[in-house]
Amino acid sequence: MIKESIRSREFCTTSQYVLDMCLSILELMIEQRNYSHLTTYVFKADAALDSAASAAASSSNNGGDLAMATTAAGAAKKKGTLGSGSSAERDTYQSKLDLASALSYLGQANYEKAAQCFLKLGPAKDLGDWVGKLIAPGDIAIFGTLCALASFSRSAIKSRVLENSIFGAYIEQEPYIRELIEAYMNSDFKTVLELLSRYSAVVLYFQPFATIKLERMSAAFGWTVEEVEQQVVALIQSGAIQARVDSQNKILQAKKTDYRAELFARTIKAGKSMQATNRKLLLRMRLQQAELMIKPPKGSAHHSALTDFLQSVLFSLCIQIVLHTYSLERARSSFKHLCVQNGITQHSALIDFVQGSQDLLCIQNCTIYTHFNTR
Secondary structure (H helix, E strand, C coil): CCCHHHHHHHHCCHHHHHHHHHCCCHHHHCCCCCHHHHHHHHHHHHHHHHHHHHHHHHHHHHHHHHHHHHHHHHHHHHHHHCCCCCCCHHHHHHHHHHHHHHHHHHCCCHHHHHHHHHHHCCCCHHHHHHHHCCCCHHHHHHHHHHHHHCCCHHHHHHHHHHHHHHHHHHHHCCCCHHHHHHHCCCCCHHHHHHHHCCCCHHHHHHHCCEEEHHHHHHHHHHHCCHHHHHHHHHHHHHCCEEEEEECCCEEEEEECHHHHHHHHHHHHHHHHHHHHHHHHHHHHHHHHHCCCCCCCCCHHHHHHHHHHHHHHHHHHHHHHCCCCCCHHHHHHHHHHHHHHHHHCCCHHHHHHHHHHHHHHHHHHHHHHHHHHHCC
16 A cells, blocks of 8 residues: 555645645554654655645735636645645644654654654644544653653753643643653652553553453453453552453443542642642741751761751641641740740840741741750
8 A cells, every 4th residue: 555655656746746645655654653764754745845835825926817716726625735824734734744753753762852743743633633543642642741751851841841731732631641740840759650550551451441351451462361350450459440340251341430520639639739839838938038947067968867857847847837727826925935944045036036026937937946956
């Protein structure tokens, strides 16, 4: 089939025909996983796309006979060729070429260039009939994200992946991908590895199905039915798959999921995480402004671990105190009692600051600081 498409090149009289021929060959090569030769026809299609756009622009500027222009416009519309103001058609062609380039680089293990091409893709509608036929939007999110994590710096991931609204639409097809990126950005590598191992090939294979026979899965993975059943049961017990196994009929059935409730739960979890992060940042800023940071003695580098531990304890205690609704009077009285108990009478500036402060959080921070430095 590819040979016949290549031979049709000599019958292509316009750049539009060359472009359509190259796209047909690219589609066939992607189906056959012939990634090494994709780049050649991407270059040819790109050149034909520029020529077709230039020809359409020049013909629209030169004008001409009204009848001929009308006939040409109707033929172009019927054929789906590039014409005047056809930016949507050009975006469709360009998105398909970017996808072919991304798959070519991915097949050659050039992950940085593959990530760049995946991130350049337009909306899923620009890929036309290639979506669902050659690739799914969720696959674009998975391939693009993994290639970016393997080759981009953190700043590049933030600016080109997380802040990319178009690619974000693809990520929404696979919610765990966003969790993976956020865990990587927060240096939570344990969660990263858990997500990568949790969503293994078996999990990804089962996701589109409501029910599937274990015999079909055994044929896909090259395992016996018993081995597939053992793997599936282990994934169900770990919570990776929400399903149940019909051992008699050897069928794996997915449990019905309330996607609306799952979305709300995931949103609430993300909101609480953001709220906790913001509180920690605000507390750190206030501690720095009040010069209440615990510093190690000069020339003693071995105390850094202890200092980090004390800082973490200090922040956790601050969070716990913020969660309680203490009054200003009770906070001042707690601080005063602590000073009297430890015989602190010389820190008049700090005592005056606490007694005159109307900020409950600052008073609590001073109390914790005094407590740590009088132990």
